[in-house]
Amino acid sequence: MTYNFSDKVLALKPNAIREILKSASDPGVISLSAGNPAPDAFPVDAIREISENLLKENPIGVLQYGISDGYTPLRETLKKYLSKELDVIKENDELIIVSGAQQVMDIAAKTFLNERDTLICEAPSFVGALNTFRSYNVNLVSVTVEKDGMNMEELEEKLKANPNTKLIYTIPNFQNPSGVTMSLLKRKKLYELAKKYNVLIIEDNPYGDLRYSGEDVACIKSFDTDGIVIYSGSFSKVVAPGIRAGYMVADKAAMAKMIVCKQGQDVHTAMWSQMVCNEFMTKYDFKGHLQMLRDLYTKKANLCMDLLDEYVVPTGITYNKIEGGLFIWCTLPENVDMLAFCKALTERKVCVVPGNAFLTDSSLPCDSFRINFSTPSDEDLTNGIKIIGEVAKEFIK
């Protein structure tokens, strides 16, 4: 049978990283390619206790249909928490629960983009989100990420050149994959440009709580007096990704349409996941848990950067120092074949993600690769980075 696929999905391919992860799961392979939380990061005891209580005291609540907007107590908890901590709930805003932040990208793209409309993203950007946008046959245009975020001149040029731009997608904190945090100045400029060109912003903030050094920068949503920012939050990095729970904040009028799309996809998010998050946030030391995560990952991030400084930087590879998040972006000297380099690493049983996977057009040249330090053990991280150094010595003459 030859299938006639819709135009939307015709060119769609599996997420390159998730394919790489399949080979990275072979025994003996040191995977620096994932984006998974460390196994130590999960509040296992708390979740076990919460789940037991929920299934004892309110099993029907866990098992029966819920409403599409999400579990009301969790929505209230998040509204309070986000108002206080991040000032991201504006007067006309609504908050709903989604089945992981990925669903925010899907729903926003579906709601605001016709096929071939333009979405502006960062170069590089999170491949999972890019693939979601691609599944709506959207024209992806990217803007270079500098050390303090998107190049704003380039952004304005691309907004001018693409009058059918509907959305700008950004990860302002500890961006995946570059590790870059956008400066306050650029956040304000981005907001101003979006307003000027009548474009909405998706602010994707899965790593915001994972800052290891430096000062917090205000969310773009916090100065959204015009209802043009769709804010996306996730429980994947701060509770657990396997529960598939996240949330979105947007102006009520925009949200009314997006809820219908959410309803069409999965009716509502799994009740167990939502109720576990609410209990954990309200009856446990959620802030203490976040501090534990920061302590855990600060150690791992510092170990990773120290190892890079010792074994990799002397070979000529550079990397962006990070203040948070889970990823470090390494760049090879010019004229080194990055894909051949990553392949040589694989032959030495070390997996990293080739940087071109994070570009809107993965056939474009790219000198960088991404490493993750949250998933591997300290031992694997040490051995992996030593091998990167050894292979780099052979490649870079």
Place this chain on the structure above:
Amino acid sequence: MTYNFSDKVLALKPNAIREILKSASDPGVISLSAGNPAPDAFPVDAIREISENLLKENPIGVLQYGISDGYTPLRETLKKYLSKELDVIKENDELIIVSGAQQVMDIAAKTFLNERDTLICEAPSFVGALNTFRSYNVNLVSVTVEKDGMNMEELEEKLKANPNTKLIYTIPNFQNPSGVTMSLLKRKKLYELAKKYNVLIIEDNPYGDLRYSGEDVACIKSFDTDGIVIYSGSFSKVVAPGIRAGYMVADKAAMAKMIVCKQGQDVHTAMWSQMVCNEFMTKYDFKGHLQMLRDLYTKKANLCMDLLDEYVVPTGITYNKIEGGLFIWCTLPENVDMLAFCKALTERKVCVVPGNAFLTDSSLPCDSFRINFSTPSDEDLTNGIKIIGEVAKEFIK
């Protein structure tokens, strides 16, 4: 802020039934409008025990990212079960786990329909699925459901009249809302017509295990030698809807594209839900549980039909006798205003769903309404149907 929505979602409205359910949840209201399983239907003790064990023995498996295709052991369990029980896994087929059967409709529509392409459904049909299709700006064309399923002459006429038809959506067993089961003869004819007109079939089978009388009829997928049937199964009615777990079976080549769409929506289905289902199917008496459900609902269905025969049929209202499922479709005599009748019921604090909600164009005239017998207590069911009889006496002169 005035938003520019995409063409897809421009006319999209909230699911009428889920709006009705909001008012039906007021205290004192007898709701015959839901589609929820009975609270007694949930295997609460088993799920409590399974969950405790999972979070003790494999907490990281429950909490870490999974793969988009679904939890491998559950996929294997389902493949074996479905091969044996329903013969719906064909040689070139693949099975993946989804976040409730609703996601099958979303992914199939996205993968195979461009905007304004035609999807043929039944009249009446499940409003949740219709709303999902609407969210892709699809041209919905419906075919009358008779006592043994779709009118096949009308189906062929509509296939001829709409050469851009890509999908036929059917619920062959105990259809929601009509309660009708499609005959084997019509299932074969439907398959033949789909093949002749190069159209795919979505076979939505959430109620297949809930047969209370009569003989099982072979699934359409069981004679799918051409890879043209997408089969959708659900745990919502046989385990619990709040866990949002279902599955789809389709030819590998079609599935490869649909998995990418699934990945773009929510990466994967919540691990707890998937693992609970697998443990329940493999380590507990799943078939005994299904028999318990059938016993429970047989009683409720018979009570409902007996009450209708006693209090409602004498007023001139007719209904379709059912052999399974959760719904009964009642039809008023001609020249009675169905919407006014439902409104009068609401004033007497009884909620049913006006039949026009299940039509592709809800502004078309409709003499029917849907009642559900699985959710209300026997007492509420009895009082509710008595009130329907009383109101009918006033309306039908």
